[in-house]
Amino acid sequence: MILVGGPASTYLAEKLSEASGLKLVKVEHKLFPDGESYIRFPEDVSGEDLLIVQGLHPPQDRHAFQACLLADTALDLGARSIRLLAPYLAYARQDRRFSNGEALSLSTLLKLLKAVGYERVYTVNIHSPWAVKPSPVPVEDILAEEALAEYVRALRLEEALVVSVGKKGKCMAERVAGSLGTKYLVAQSTRDKITGEVSVEIEDGVEGRSVLVVDDIISTGGTMAKLVERLKIMGARRIIAACIHGLMVGDAAEKILKAGAETIISSDTVPSEYSRYSVAKILARKILGGT
Numbered sequence: 001m002i003l004v005g006g007p008a009s010t011y012l013a014e015k016l017s018e019a020s021g022l023k024l025v026k027v028e029h030k031l032f033p034d035g036e037s038y039i040r041f042p043e044d045v046s047g048e049d050l051l052i053v054q055g056l057h058p059p060q061d062r063h064a065f066q067a068c069l070l071a072d073t074a075l076d077l078g079a080r081s082i083r084l085l086a087p088y089l090a091y092a093r094q095d096r097r098f099s100n101g102e103a104l105s106l107s108t109l110l111k112l113l114k115a116v117g118y119e120r121v122y123t124v125n126i127h128s129p130w131a132v133k134p135s136p137v138p139v140e141d142i143l144a145e146e147a148l149a150e151y152v153r154a155l156r157l158e159e160a161l162v163v164s165v166g167k168k169g170k171c172m173a174e175r176v177a178g179s180l181g182t183k184y185l186v187a188q189s190t191r192d193k194i195t196g197e198v199s200v201e202i203e204d205g206v207e208g209r210s211v212l213v214v215d216d217i218i219s220t221g222g223t224m225a226k227l228v229e230r231l232k233i234m235g236a237r238r239i240i241a242a243c244i245h246g247l248m249v250g251d252a253a254e255k256i257l258k259a260g261a262e263t264i265i266s267s268d269t270v271p272s273e274y275s276r277y278s279v280a281k282i283l284a285r286k287i288l289g290g291t
């Protein structure tokens with residue numbers, strides 16, 4: 001098995017190679033002046049089983065097409081098998097038709113990945129686990145709360161209360177709080193279908209507490225900022241905003257910090273200045289059987 005670092009995830013591929021001891025082939029890539037992607041395998045991959053590491057975070061469409069180029073080229077060069085590790089799986093929030101006539105974007109993406117030859121796709125904390133069972137290509141979802149908890153433990157937040165939002169947030173809060181040996185609360189949120197405006201309700205019990213707010217994704221930062229704002233009003237003493245995938249679109253970070261969060265923590269599934277902890281060890285263990 002050889003690791004291939006795609007243009008979107010070279011850093012994570014390096015960490016995965018360190019954690020697993022597997023050889024890493026770093027694909028050469030550049031963008032042509034008109035924005036088209038160029039990729040080149042600088043080494044022979046014929047006869048090899050490849051794990052191609054290529055996140056599908058923004059710019060999603062470019063990264064998705066690069067994942068297709070990587071697959072098709074690897075097979076054309078004689079690779080024996082290819083699997084994709086997409087630490088962030090794009091389009092997982094468009095997993096159904098919310099209005100008539102909409103594209104089933106996640107389904108289209110998975111069909112494409114199958115068509116270019118991927119035998120399996122690994123991802124981390126997929127937004128819609130229900131939507132990839134079944135899938136044209138098997139999708140394995142790897143949970144990364146343990147890595148988040150390990151990082152937070154080192155911050156020594158005494159008796160931090162974990163807060164998340166919604167049904168899926170409850171599972172995440174349960175896992176993080178379980179790893180930290182602390183308690184959790186679940187907020188309820190509603191999002192206006194037209195304006196996208198989010199409102200949240202949180203039960204009492206946060207006054208004077210350190211609170212770790214966890215969510216799978218921070219995209220525009222709207223949900224997290226609302227939670228932080230509400231917690232601040234309710235008297236939380238310290239508020240840390242944490243997620244697995246920090247897409248940090250536009251002024252997301254500014255919104256969250258302005259709302260009262262002390263800091264923002266995200267993993268390296270989506271590289272950013274807020275990537276404070278790595279999912280590499282968990283991926284090495286779950287996919288490659290490393291330590």
Ligand code: R5P
Pocket residue numbers: 198215216217218219220221222223224
């Ligand atoms: C929603 O179901 C997700 O768990 C996140 O809360 C959401 O994707 C965050 O989006 P935004 O940062 O744009 O509010």
